Amino acid sequence: MDKKMIRFIDSSYKDLFSIPDGGNVALTLFDGETIIRPCQYMDECHAKIGYRVFHICEFAEIMERNGTIYAPEVMQKGDIFGTYEIYQIKDVRSTDYCFRSYAEASPKISRSDYTRMYAGMLAPNMSLDHLYAKHNMDNRPFGDRMRSLSMSDVIVINRDGKATAYYVDTGFKEVPQFLYIDRRERQQEKDEDAPQPTIPKKRHEPER
Numbered sequence: 001m002d003k004k005m006i007r008f009i010d011s012s013y014k015d016l017f018s019i020p021d022g023g024n025v026a027l028t029l030f031d032g033e034t035i036i037r038p039c040q041y042m043d044e045c046h047a048k049i050g051y052r053v054f055h056i057c058e059f060a061e062i063m064e065r066n067g068t069i070y071a072p073e074v075m076q077k078g079d080i081f082g083t084y085e086i087y088q089i090k091d092v093r094s095t096d097y098c099f100r101s102y103a104e105a106s107p108k109i110s111r112s113d114y115t116r117m118y119a120g121m122l123a124p125n126m127s128l129d130h131l132y133a134k135h136n137m138d139n140r141p142f143g144d145r146m147r148s149l150s151m152s153d154v155i156v157i158n159r160d161g162k163a164t165a166y167y168v169d170t171g172f173k174e175v176p177q178f179l180y181i182d183r184r185e186r187q188q189e190k191d192e193d194a195p196q197p198t199i200p201k202k203r204h205e206p207e208r
Contacts, residue, residue, distance in 0.1 A: 004041040008070065011060045014123035016081040019072045025049060030067035030119060060121075064141050067119050082122035082159035084131060087114040087178075089152055098152050102173040105152060109167070111178055114154060117146040122157065128172045131155060154178055 005018040008025070019025060021041035028034050037050035045056055054062075063070055069083050089098045095113050097105035118141060122131075134140060135149035149155075153168045154175065165178040 006039050006041050006047045007044075007056055009056050009060050010121045010123050011057065011064045012123070013057060014126070016121055016123055017072055017076065017079045019076070024073035026071050026073045027063070028069040028071075028119075036073055064120060067142060069119055069121065080124050080160075082124075082126075082157060084120055084122045084158065085116055085156045086118040086135065086146070086149065087154040087156065088117045088147060088150075089113050090115045099150060100152055102167045102169040102175075105167070106175075109175060109177060114178075118142050122159070128155060128157075128166060132168070 004021040006021060006023070007018050008016045010016055019039060021039070023039055024036050025039055026034055026036055040048040042048060042053055046053055047056065047059075048054075049059060062068075071081075072079065089095045090113065092098045097108045118135075120141065132149050137143075140148065147153075149168060151168055151170075155166045155168065155172070156179070157164045157166070163179055165175045166172040167175045167178070
């Protein structure tokens, strides 16, 4: 008899991945902490995740509201979901390319001017236009903590172990320098013996 599979979806009911009954899901909180939760199949639309029983869409909506990434603890062959992050300029007044076009901003873009404001799940075939619309709705995720997605914001798409950054303009301009600058500035901090962030430890929650 085939083992029952637990579906994980996004808040729009798009399939992301499945894990076998009794498997674990890894939750990466917005602050970087990772929690491992055991999962138990209940029926086609419900699962016990950690200590609670969730409808699969209820779980997705809670994760979306909290900016939490979720994935199988052990990736399965064929998993093709991705994740995305939104970065916005911290100091609007002193950053002269804030809300400017890519043509104006390109020579000045610096990762150090930006703050990571949100992280979410990315279903297959989910477009940048869809993300733009989603993060301009009145009930958008983190709507009380960040501006609506606007010109000069950067979206970083993570798929298949590859990150691609896009500058929000009248369309979307790929900005590989955003990721390169990030690596360069991190190396500079390391060379200057700046404190480095510790890697969060995974926390397992036993099944009750």
